Amino acid sequence: MIDRIDIAKYSNIVVLTGAGISVPSGLKPFRGPGGLWNDIDILKYATVEALQRDPAGVWNFANYLREQVNLVKPNKAHFALAELENSLPSHKEFTLITQNVDELHQKAGNRKVVEYHGSINKTKCSNKKCHLQPYKDTHSSNEMPRCSLCSSPLRHDIILFGEDIPSDAQLRSSSALRKSDLFIAIGTSGTVYPAADFVTIARRLGATTILVNLEDIEEGGTMFQQVYLGNAEEILPELFGV
Ligand SMILES: [Zn+2]
Structure with a gap:
């Protein structure tokens, strides 16, 4: 039995989404059985070290991910979140923080999206000192391009293992959380970073906290x-009454 949330009671809604919300769209999770990236691939390509050692290999690997992502469409869960945001009166705040790089929330119609792990449909320079701004790029190619300003290899704008969350995304997330009176995590384990940290902050502030996930929560309890x-x-259409 799902109790519809009385959205009118809340003024600052923060939602965190993880890979689980994109699975019904046909996008495989990165890891686990049937995952898009097996453990060997992750070690070989999705790390900062790999970018230094084999930028063309990292480009090809991320290009495959870009191709997969752009084959799928938002599902009912994405649309329910878009409807929620777009139905709120203008004095209410809504922030959607996503760990997904697939842009499915924006495609569904969400407007205030914080891309915590970057976007697969953006390309940027691998040279951190370069002034080239990350740019929108849905083009798929196995040829690794080079930067027009500094000739360094270009790369997809996604967080690799060993890289920090972009400071802009961290700031926007923490400032939204500090005001939140409703926090909902969807399609992510509730006991790992960042969901576990976010829910702790939200609870400390007295926010209502809700988890929607396919799998049961691990040992150790939950906030x-x-x-x-x-x-x-x-679950989401029922929860939001949309
Ligand atoms: Zn450059």
């Missing part, structure tokens, strides 16, 4: 007050 286990495509 979430309400937990719904199951498919976000079915």
